[in-house]
Amino acid sequence: MKLFKIIMAALILLLAHNSLTRAENSGNGNIRVGYTVIDEKGNQAINQPTFNDYEGLGLSLEKFYYYFPSGLRLNADLKNITLNNRNLILGFGKPGLFGLSLNNNQYRRIYGAEGNSFTRRNMTGASLWYYPSKYLKLFGGGNLVNLHGSTTALFYPELPYATTEMDYRQNCYNAGFRFNNRGRMFQAEYRTADYKDNNDASRDQQRYNIRLDALLPVPQYDWITLSGGYRHFETKYKTTDFKYSTNTVWGGALLNFTRNLSLNYHFIFDRTSSDSDLIATDNLAHTVYITLVQPGQGGATLGYQNDVNDDFANEVRANSYYASGWYKPAADLEFRGEFGSRAEDVKDGVRLLGNEDRTRYRLAAKYNKLKNGSIELKFENKQRKNDDIGSKTDFNRLGADASLILKKWGDLAAGYSFSTGKYENRTQTFEFRDHVLYGSLNLHEYHNLTGACEATYYRSQRDLDVESYNLRLTAGYRFVKNHHLEVVYNLHNFDDYLLLDNYYTANIVEINLIKELSF
Amino acid sequence: MINKRRFPKLPHKAILAPILTLLLISGVSAQYYDNQDLVKKSSDCLTCHDDKAASLKGTAHQMKSDVSPKSSIGVGCIGCHDGWEKHLDNPSAETITNISGLTPDKQAELCRRCHATVHQAGMASADPHLRAGLGCFDCHSIHDNHNRGLVKDDNENFCASCHTNVAREFKQRSSHPLVSGNIRCTDCHKMSDLKDPTLAVGMDWTCQSCHGDKAGPFLYEHPVVYKHAVNGGGCTECHNPHGSPNDRLLTQPDNGACLQCHGVPPQHRTMHSGLGSRFACVFCHTEIHGSNSNKDFLDPDLGVKLFPNCFQSDCHGTELGQ
Numbered sequence: 079m080k081l082f083k084i085i086m087a088a089l090i091l092l093l094a095h096n097s098l099t100r101a102e103n104s105g106n107g108n109i110r111v112g113y114t115v116i117d118e119k120g121n122q123a124i125n126q127p128t129f130n131d132y133e134g135l136g137l138s139l140e141k142f143y144y145y146f147p148s149g150l151r152l153n154a155d156l157k158n159i160t161l162n163n164r165n166l167i168l169g170f171g172k173p174g175l176f177g178l179s180l181n182n183n184q185y186r187r188i189y190g191a192e193g194n195s196f197t198r199r200n201m202t203g204a205s206l207w208y209y210p211s212k213y214l215k216l217f218g219g220g221n222l223v224n225l226h227g228s229t230t231a232l233f234y235p236e237l238p239y240a241t242t243e244m245d246y247r248q249n250c251y252n253a254g255f256r257f258n259n260r261g262r263m264f265q266a267e268y269r270t271a272d273y274k275d276n277n278d279a280s281r282d283q284q285r286y287n288i289r290l291d292a293l294l295p296v297p298q299y300d301w302i303t304l305s306g307g308y309r310h311f312e313t314k315y316k317t318t319d320f321k322y323s324t325n326t327v328w329g330g331a332l333l334n335f336t337r338n339l340s341l342n343y344h345f346i347f348d349r350t351s352s353d354s355d356l357i358a359t360d361n362l363a364h365t366v367y368i369t370l371v372q373p374g375q376g377g378a379t380l381g382y383q384n385d386v387n388d389d390f391a392n393e394v395r396a397n398s399y400y401a402s403g404w405y406k407p408a409a410d411l412e413f414r415g416e417f418g419s420r421a422e423d424v425k426d427g428v429r430l431l432g433n434e435d436r437t438r439y440r441l442a443a444k445y446n447k448l449k450n451g452s453i454e455l456k457f458e459n460k461q462r463k464n465d466d467i468g469s470k471t472d473f474n475r476l477g478a479d480a481s482l483i484l485k486k487w488g489d490l491a492a493g494y495s496f497s498t499g500k501y502e503n504r505t506q507t508f509e510f511r512d513h514v515l516y517g518s519l520n521l522h523e524y525h526n527l528t529g530a531c532e533a534t535y536y537r538s539q540r541d542l543d544v545e546s547y548n549l550r551l552t553a554g555y556r557f558v559k560n561h562h563l564e565v566v567y568n569l570h571n572f573d574d575y576l577l578l579d580n581y582y583t584a585n586i587v588e589i590n591l592i593k594e595l596s597f
Numbered sequence: 598m599i600n601k602r603r604f605p606k607l608p609h610k611a612i613l614a615p616i617l618t619l620l621l622i623s624g625v626s627a628q629y630y631d632n633q634d635l636v637k638k639s640s641d642c643l644t645c646h647d648d649k650a651a652s653l654k655g656t657a658h659q660m661k662s663d664v665s666p667k668s669s670i671g672v673g674c675i676g677c678h679d680g681w682e683k684h685l686d687n688p689s690a691e692t693i694t695n696i697s698g699l700t701p702d703k704q705a706e707l708c709r710r711c712h713a714t715v716h717q718a719g720m721a722s723a724d725p726h727l728r729a730g731l732g733c734f735d736c737h738s739i740h741d742n743h744n745r746g747l748v749k750d751d752n753e754n755f756c757a758s759c760h761t762n763v764a765r766e767f768k769q770r771s772s773h774p775l776v777s778g779n780i781r782c783t784d785c786h787k788m789s790d791l792k793d794p795t796l797a798v799g800m801d802w803t804c805q806s807c808h809g810d811k812a813g814p815f816l817y818e819h820p821v822v823y824k825h826a827v828n829g830g831g832c833t834e835c836h837n838p839h840g841s842p843n844d845r846l847l848t849q850p851d852n853g854a855c856l857q858c859h860g861v862p863p864q865h866r867t868m869h870s871g872l873g874s875r876f877a878c879v880f881c882h883t884e885i886h887g888s889n890s891n892k893d894f895l896d897p898d899l900g901v902k903l904f905p906n907c908f909q910s911d912c913h914g915t916e917l918g919q
Binding site for chain 2: 104126153209225256283371377379471505512534
């Protein structure tokens, strides 16, 4: 990885020197050199936004693209190359001919109050595609996941044996082709994954996945579009050949009867076979939607799904109903509503859960003036009820968002959501009432000065009593053409009022020197 | 051995054969041009609209005349903007197709001339965006766009511009690292998944691609976890992947997630002197995602951790190592 860092840093220095050819509109981006200082106090394992923050010198190349005269394109978004929270994306290719994309990022999840117990997940990926002809695309790639470190038990972390060491890697590779001709498509892809657990070799697994997908506008009947496919997935232990596998067939048809009326049917059938105590499970689902649309004015959809889940001990049948609609009385005003319900019925056998009903609905209204801003209100409700085991869930959320665009000054955005949840079972009840308040202000450049502010406030009440907030203030000064200095102040605070030692405060200051590239 | 089948065997060949046959049949009525036509006829458009050609430079829709002949895909104005013949005679806004003004299904139909992909197959089947009256141009734009996939905004949480309530779930106590840029919405919500309207589940083992350590097969499966292999559900019964007021994305704190399906067995209250009440379930049932040693998902080290005779007693001794 050190070599990778050196290459990236060299690339950025090369760009800073403006060594690339200057031609009008051929490239753009920012180089950022900065230093981050963190002053923190309290339990590091409770405030998620700071888990992946590091002190030190950061070097970044942001939102960079460059077009070579030959038609080749280079793009990069390389954040904090020199720090452990690096997040790198690099692409190279020629439109319509080939492309290569690389990415790497790391995430630290802290479990110990002192920050000494944590896991670090490193993800590295590459993908490549090539068109040998306009009808055929070849593609492939790989994705490597590595996680190592230690976690602590969620409950009673202070007890002995509460720490678990983790060290595994999962390497996934894929390759495939896609054939296109006049709106028709057939794609075949093979994926394989190798899972290796460095602490327990008996968990090592080999997985593979075959995927076939097709899309077919029917010849002479272009109002009918068929789609379908097949998938096979298998995972097995390397040492014992113990495995499970799934075969899936899916298909559907979209029938555009008129410009306004369409019917959409699809089915899916899958069978999972396993060497475990659950021998095999079948699923079969049929879904149909009928949609009526008046372009630009409104639309309504009615849907029905019937599905069967059969694991050879229990057979569960479910009926789901769906209705949604949208209406635009004016170009800048929009109303939306959606309702869905699902009733599961155990037809054969006695499963633990018994029969279960779920319903949800959502309502939204939005007023959107593109040049001036928008305001939006949303409400949603989700319920789940299971009389057989005495379990019930009720979730409600009200959300409001507004944005204001001030042509001369900048833009302002704010959002608020209020959610309540109640989970009941025969032994206990859990209730929460959460508030999330969010706001941001971005000011346009004025006399070489820029400014921005962003804040989030979170409060969880009822059975929990948590308060957290963070504030991010940014001030910038352009001292030479295409160069500016930026100072960012972040304040994080977390308090769990039910557990007195569950608090966290951090002051984080970033000082950045930014050079804007324009070729 | 399975001795009871309610469904027939998978009809692989019967399904694939007609699909492949239809693929090879020609005769679809939409407009298609070869590369030569695209370059030649689109050059007339540039007389007035040369700025539009410049706005495509370096993108996937770069004009064919701007790239080397080795490039396989041809792009020209007339490939997307139907009605160009009339527009040449009468150059008004009414005579040319403005794609973003088309209905969603017509947008999809037009883009599919070149972009017949799995994403398109999804849009034509289970995808809820089309039903909600949204088309390609609600998320993508073509001219003056240098973002990956030509999405309107390349930020990790671009979807949040509509799904604002979901975006705020990521600001709760625990959440997946979207805000830090380590994941993107599309890492889980594959736009090619086809079964569930929420797109996140389905037959792509969404959770498993990062959390392979939690995935089976196990000799003793926890049926709720096993559901992720069967129909893509499972994990979300106990975890809220966007964000949660509880630690580790749990929908409920303490034993709540367990008790939503399981009561505390009476034996726990008597034999363990209230152990079931005083300890969290997962303190003993550590292998809660599945176990290769114990059908009750008990910690293999329980005898060391808690009482020396856990596995020697009549209650648990016979189950270990099965």
